[in-house]
Amino acid sequence: MDVCRARSSLVWGWLCVGLGLIFAATDIVGSGLADARLGVGVGTCIALVGIAVYLRPAVLIGDDGVVFRNVVGTASAPFSRIREVSMRWSLEVLGDDGRKASAFAAPASRGARTGIFGNDAAEGSMVEDREGRPDTTGSRLYDAWQSWKDSHRGEADTTASSISRGVDVKGIGLLVAAAIALVFAFLG
Numbered sequence: 001m002d003v004c005r006a007r008s009s010l011v012w013g014w015l016c017v018g019l020g021l022i023f024a025a026t027d028i029v030g031s032g033l034a035d036a037r038l039g040v041g042v043g044t045c046i047a048l049v050g051i052a053v054y055l056r057p058a059v060l061i062g063d064d065g066v067v068f069r070n071v072v073g074t075a076s077a078p079f080s081r082i083r084e085v086s087m088r089w090s091l092e093v094l095g096d097d098g099r100k101a102s103a104f105a106a107p108a109s110r111g112a113r114t115g116i117f118g119n120d121a122a123e124g125s126m127v128e129d130r131e132g133r134p135d136t137t138g139s140r141l142y143d144a145w146q147s148w149k150d151s152h153r154g155e156a157d158t159t160a161s162s163i164s165r166g167v168d169v170k171g172i173g174l175l176v177a178a179a180i181a182l183v184f185a186f187l188g
Helices: 007-031 038-055 136-151 169-187
Strands: 002-004 058-061 065-069 073-078 082-087 090-095 100-107 115-118 164-167
Touching: 002 136, 007 038, 038 169, 058 100, 058 136, 065 090, 065 100, 065 136, 073 100, 082 136, 090 136, 100 136
Parallel strands: none
Antiparallel strands: 002 058, 058 065, 065 073, 073 164, 082 090, 082 115, 090 100
């Protein structure tokens, strides 16, 4: 499984974790372990939010499909049901029944907006915007989708929707734990 995230998400996520550790360590050193509530609570909250918002969301490209793991939800689409992959504002997949899913973990910067990767493009290649250059996440997903299509022929199973959505329990758990840490800091 290929895991893709924006490089900036990794930077911001680890920055939040580091900042949270600094807050907690500073309060422990300054107040002692028994009285360190504010710094530990706020530091834990910042670190958990950094993990939930920046480090955990990802685009997971598998052998048979793609999963978008966002902050509190997931969306998955098998390659057999994808009609189009686009990268205008974020990585987005359009299913053959018109359903869409986008990835929080793969935003498109101004220079990385590439337009549409799809079947309607000339010879199945990427259609580029006037300001675009290929984005690695969109290109990797498109290449995996094309590889799958080249090795699998036939009709897709259309009895279910093309994109299935779910709740990301771990992401919600991280945000709830961050809220509890904040309550601990100020009410404890």
